Structures are given as C-alpha cells and as structure tokens.
Amino acid sequence: MSQNTDINIESKIQEDLSPTKKLTGIHLKIVAAIAIIWSLFQLWYASPFPFWFNIGMFKGLPARAIHLGFALLLAYLIFPYSRSKKISIIDISIGIIGTFCCLYIYFFYDQLVDRGGILLKIPLGQNIILPIELIIGICGILILLEATRRVIGIPLVIIALCFLIFSYFGKYAPEIISHGGLSLKRLVGFQWFDQEAIFGIPIGVSVDFIFL
Numbered sequence: 549m550s551q552n553t554d555i556n557i558e559s560k561i562q563e564d565l566s567p568t569k570k571l572t573g574i575h576l577k578i579v580a581a582i583a584i585i586w587s588l589f590q591l592w593y594a595s596p597f598p599f600w601f602n603i604g605m606f607k608g609l610p611a612r613a614i615h616l617g618f619a620l621l622l623a624y625l626i627f628p629y630s631r632s633k634k635i636s637i638i639d640i641s642i643g644i645i646g647t648f649c650c651l652y653i654y655f656f657y658d659q660l661v662d663r664g665g666i667l668l669k670i671p672l673g674q675n676i677i678l679p680i681e682l683i684i685g686i687c688g689i690l691i692l693l694e695a696t697r698r699v700i701g702i703p704l705v706i707i708a709l710c711f712l713i714f715s716y717f718g719k720y721a722p723e724i725i726s727h728g729g730l731s732l733k734r735l736v737g738f739q740w741f742d743q744e745a746i747f748g749i750p751i752g753v754s755v756d757f758i759f760l
Contacts, residue, residue, distance in 0.1 A: 567626050575635065579625050586618040590759045610654040612747040615755045617650030620695050627698035642691055649688030652681075653741065665737050682733060685740035692746065712739075 598605040624643025667681040718727035
C-alpha cells in the first residue's frame with residue numbers, strides 16, 4: 549500500500565512539474581512553436597529595439613492582452629478538460645476563441661479608448677442589435693475562469709466567482725459591505741476592457757518582469 553501511495557505521489561508531482569510530458573508529434577511542435585513565439589514577443593517588448601527602430605511598440609493594455617492570449621491558447625493546448633482525457637478539437641477551439649477575445653483589445657484599443665468604456669453594439673436589422681463587445685467580454689471571462697480551473701484548480705475559480713457575484717449583486721450584501729451593484733455591461737466592460745481588473749497590476753507585473 550505504501551509503495552503504491554509513493555508511486556501515485558511521484559506521478560502527481562511529475563504531472564504538475566511537467567504538464568507537457570504527454571505531448572507528442574505535431575501537437576508538441578505546435579505548443580513549442582507558440583511558446584517560442586510568446587518568448588520572442590516578450591523579449592522584443594522588454595528590449596530597447598522597438599524604440600531604436602520605431603516599430604513594434606506596444607501600449608500597456610494591448611501588451612497585457614497579447615500576453616494573456618498566449619497564456620490562454622497554451623493552457624487549452626496543454627491541459628484537457630479532465631486530466632484523464634486528451635486534448636480535443638473543442639479544447640483547441642475554446643483556446644482560439646479565448647485568444648481572439650484578448651487580441652480584440654489589441655486591434656481595437658484606440659476605438660475602445662475613444663468610446664470611454666461604452667461597449668460596441670452592431671445593428672443587424674430592425675429592432676435587432678448585437679452587443680458584440682459584451683459577448684466578447686463574457687466569453688473572455690468564462691474562458692479565463694475555465695483555464696484557471698484546468699491549470700490551478702477550482703478554489704481560485706470559486707474565489708473569483710464570489711467577487712464577480714458580489715460586484716453584480718452588491719446592493720443585496722450586508723449593509724457594511726453593500727454597494728450599488730454593477731450592471732452586466734459595466735461589470736464586463738470593467739473586467740475585460742479596462743486596465744484595472746483582469747488586465748491590472750498582477751498581469752502587468754507578469755508582462756514586464758515575471759515572464760522574463
């Protein structure tokens with residue numbers, strides 16, 4: 549029994565230390581290529597070359613969005629829904645969608661700033677309006693929460709959900725901690741399209757220092 553326990557513990561440690569050990573073939577090559585590109589991006593961002601050549605300069609929020617986009621894509625390519633399963637086309641698709649939600653901030657950063665936090669809506673026809681940025685923000689938040697569950701575990705997801713719920717239903721909280729509550733648009737806009745929440749100081753430190 550003790551020997552089996554030791555084997556299980558050692559297997560768990562190896563799994564945590566090397567989540568890519570089960571990757572083979574083209575899957576491993578794709579993950580390695582993305583990781584290398586991510587590293588090159590971070591080295592370029594941290595170097596003086598963008599200022600020397602006046603090209604490839606990234607502002608704070610777009611750089612953080614690209615950083616998280618790489619992280620989400622790798623998370624869904626390395627960690628399946630369950631540790632006992634293999635990466636599926638669904639995992640790959642979710643990872644790509646999560647990356648798109650991040651890169652949207654990079655490509656449309658100037659428009660987001662000009663609108664001052666007002667989320668974009670696209671009219672599709674008479675009385676039909678598509679809240680495109682609200683959808684992108686919600687998808688990004690949910691995909692990030694699922695990636696957190698896969699990589700770190702459910703406790704941190706529960707903590708994050710508690711704060712999200714408190715932000716939305718703040719007016720129903722005990723008086724000492726109650727607040728007016730945020731609408732879904734304001735909550736998503738602040739969490740996903742602002743530099744103070746998901747893309748706040750912790751990920752900024754990761755982009756500027758920890759990754760290097």
